Amino acid sequence: MSEECSASSCSSCGVSGCGSRKAPEEKPKTARANVKHVIGVVSGKGGVGKSLVTSLLASQMHKRGFKVGILDADITGPSIPKAFGMSGRLTADNDGINPGMTESGIKVMSVNLMLPQEDMAVAWRGPVITGLLKQFWEETNWEDVDYLFVDMPPGTSDIFLTVMQSFPLEGIVTVSAPQELVAMIVGKAVNLAHDMNVPVIGLVENMAYFKCDECDKEHFIFGEPQGRFVAKRYQIPAYSTLPIDPEFARLCDMGKVEDYDVADKLDPIIEQIEIASRLADAKKEGEQAQG
Numbered sequence: 001m002s003e004e005c006s007a008s009s010c011s012s013c014g015v016s017g018c019g020s021r022k023a024p025e026e027k028p029k030t031a032r033a034n035v036k037h038v039i040g041v042v043s044g045k046g047g048v049g050k051s052l053v054t055s056l057l058a059s060q061m062h063k064r065g066f067k068v069g070i071l072d073a074d075i076t077g078p079s080i081p082k083a084f085g086m087s088g089r090l091t092a093d094n095d096g097i098n099p100g101m102t103e104s105g106i107k108v109m110s111v112n113l114m115l116p117q118e119d120m121a122v123a124w125r126g127p128v129i130t131g132l133l134k135q136f137w138e139e140t141n142w143e144d145v146d147y148l149f150v151d152m153p154p155g156t157s158d159i160f161l162t163v164m165q166s167f168p169l170e171g172i173v174t175v176s177a178p179q180e181l182v183a184m185i186v187g188k189a190v191n192l193a194h195d196m197n198v199p200v201i202g203l204v205e206n207m208a209y210f211k212c213d214e215c216d217k218e219h220f221i222f223g224e225p226q227g228r229f230v231a232k233r234y235q236i237p238a239y240s241t242l243p244i245d246p247e248f249a250r251l252c253d254m255g256k257v258e259d260y261d262v263a264d265k266l267d268p269i270i271e272q273i274e275i276a277s278r279l280a281d282a283k284k285e286g287e288q289a290q291g
């Protein structure tokens, strides 16, 4: 029998018995074993469209027939449930916490699915957030997931470091807005990822241009996009641009982000994610063959 989670009654999820749940090694099985590939989506700065890109990548992978999950690690600014129009509270059972499910079937774990009201502020200190994130990873009943996308907190805070250190990230996709300053900040995240041995798979330059309905011309409002040069500078193998599109904001507000037709705009990133996964699978098979 499932019971409801409530973050208001406990520093983490508050499910009765949850706080005294046994240590991971004593649990029958963590869902972790069935999550095949974990991809982080990062940005050096807030508000550049990281959650939007996470949602679009997850939706695209799901449309390609993969089983997909999103772990919303942006604990103090969670926006994934709203973008997918999810409400209601999570449930838990003896095996762990059951993730929420989007309309199309993407699994989602987010603190906003634990709060009594979606506008309730999360003013928790770092160690509490760190504990919650580890719980999200270790104690969620993800079951079979081909690709788990982690919407990381913006910047390079201690929470960012926790995710980088505790989650088996196969690679990260970094999101930038067109201003050079933001690109420079992205460079910090990229350098940190390199230091932590996590490959940077792709760079998405969001809000790179605006396409006029009338003349069908692309206007580069913030000047010529710098992302291609940034990608080259940091040896990031895939690069995509997304336009400023009021439809994004409209669909996110309506909770219908899955309905956005991103066409082939993110294909270079998606192809690179698939290449990274194939490499990781081959590496695992090689290690298993060696015993």
Ligand SMILES: Nc1ncnc2c1ncn2[C@@H]1O[C@H](COP(=O)(O)OP(=O)(O)OP(=O)(O)O)[C@@H](O)[C@H]1O
Pocket (backbone or CB within 6 Å): 043, 045, 046, 047, 048, 049, 050, 051, 052, 053, 074, 077, 079, 153, 154, 206, 207, 242, 243, 244, 245, 246, 247, 248, 249, 250, 252
């Ligand atoms: N290309 C775009 N065109 C129009 N609106 C956009 C675009 N990208 C993002 N937005 C809007 O900007 C807002 C911020 O986007 P989003 O939440 O994805 O940013 P974020 O980087 O995840 O922010 P934070 O890290 O602070 O949570 C949202 O309302 C989103 O709909």
